[in-house]
Amino acid sequence: MKVLVLSKRSIIILGLLFILIFIIAFHRFYFFKCKQVSNSTISLNTFINNVQNLTNGKEKVAYLTFDDGPNIQITPKVLDTLKSENIKATFFVIGKYVDEHPEIVKRAYEEGHFIANHSYSHDNSILYRSSKDFINEIKKTDQAIGNAIGVEDYSSHLFRFPNGFMAPLYKSEKEKATLILSQMDYAYIDWNTLNNDSMQKYSSSQLLANLKESIKNKNTLVILMHDTKDVSNSSLVLKDSIEYLKSQGYEFKNFYSCY
Numbered sequence: 001m002k003v004l005v006l007s008k009r010s011i012i013i014l015g016l017l018f019i020l021i022f023i024i025a026f027h028r029f030y031f032f033k034c035k036q037v038s039n040s041t042i043s044l045n046t047f048i049n050n051v052q053n054l055t056n057g058k059e060k061v062a063y064l065t066f067d068d069g070p071n072i073q074i075t076p077k078v079l080d081t082l083k084s085e086n087i088k089a090t091f092f093v094i095g096k097y098v099d100e101h102p103e104i105v106k107r108a109y110e111e112g113h114f115i116a117n118h119s120y121s122h123d124n125s126i127l128y129r130s131s132k133d134f135i136n137e138i139k140k141t142d143q144a145i146g147n148a149i150g151v152e153d154y155s156s157h158l159f160r161f162p163n164g165f166m167a168p169l170y171k172s173e174k175e176k177a178t179l180i181l182s183q184m185d186y187a188y189i190d191w192n193t194l195n196n197d198s199m200q201k202y203s204s205s206q207l208l209a210n211l212k213e214s215i216k217n218k219n220t221l222v223i224l225m226h227d228t229k230d231v232s233n234s235s236l237v238l239k240d241s242i243e244y245l246k247s248q249g250y251e252f253k254n255f256y257s258c259y
């Protein structure tokens with residue numbers, strides 16, 4: 001009989017204990033979820049803010065950025081050089097080329113590079129045809145990147161306008177697009193340093209000379225190069241460019257550092 005009383009008590013105590021554990025677990029789970037959401041919102045705002053104010057930095061930092069890839073001939077060479085130099089860069093990819101060569105983007109992502117959005121078509125007549133077309137170009141590119149790297153609902157939150165925001169062409173359309181980007185939680189960035197690899201056919205030594213000239217009096221460098229060879233081939237001079245920047249005291253970062 002005594003055993004029965006004890007076991008009744010035990011059942012009640014155990015029951016209360018379970019209820020208590022359940023309440024604590026639910027509360028912790030709920031709190032954790034809220035914390036996760038608010039953290040990611042805070043870090044996204046921080047990211048956008050940091051990107052928009054990047055070129056005001058006081059430390060010598062170089063952000064290598066490669067536009068218009070992936071390109072089956074050039075991008076793997078760029079990745080090989082970055083790997084041997086242990087540098088993480090940023091690739092502003094064109095969505096339609098991501099769909100053609102997802103394996104290259106996957107490699108870049110897995111090697112720690114930041115994959116950012118440079119529109120799907122790189123065709124201004126499509127990109128600025130309407131707000132809907134602009135949004136579609138961003139989303140289709142994100143989707144292509146997500147498919148390539150195996151991340152569902154991928155968004156880089158970072159866009160570069162084809163030809164740059166600063167280029168005079170389509171100025172008012174680009175102004176309007178910045179509002180759309182803001183609504184999509186997207187930062188956008190041009191560059192402040194370049195070797196002019198897309199302007200005319202330069203020799204490797206001239207590309208390096210252009211870069212040396214372009215970095216003068218700057219601490220934060222956002223360097224524009226192309227992982228294509230439409231005009232000049234930056235991949236041929238990448239190692240020398242990196243060595244030079246290192247010799248000048250620059251530390252290399254990509255846009256993950258803005259989080």
Ligand SMILES: [Zn+2]
Pocket residue numbers: 067068118122161162163
């Ligand atoms: Zn471009």
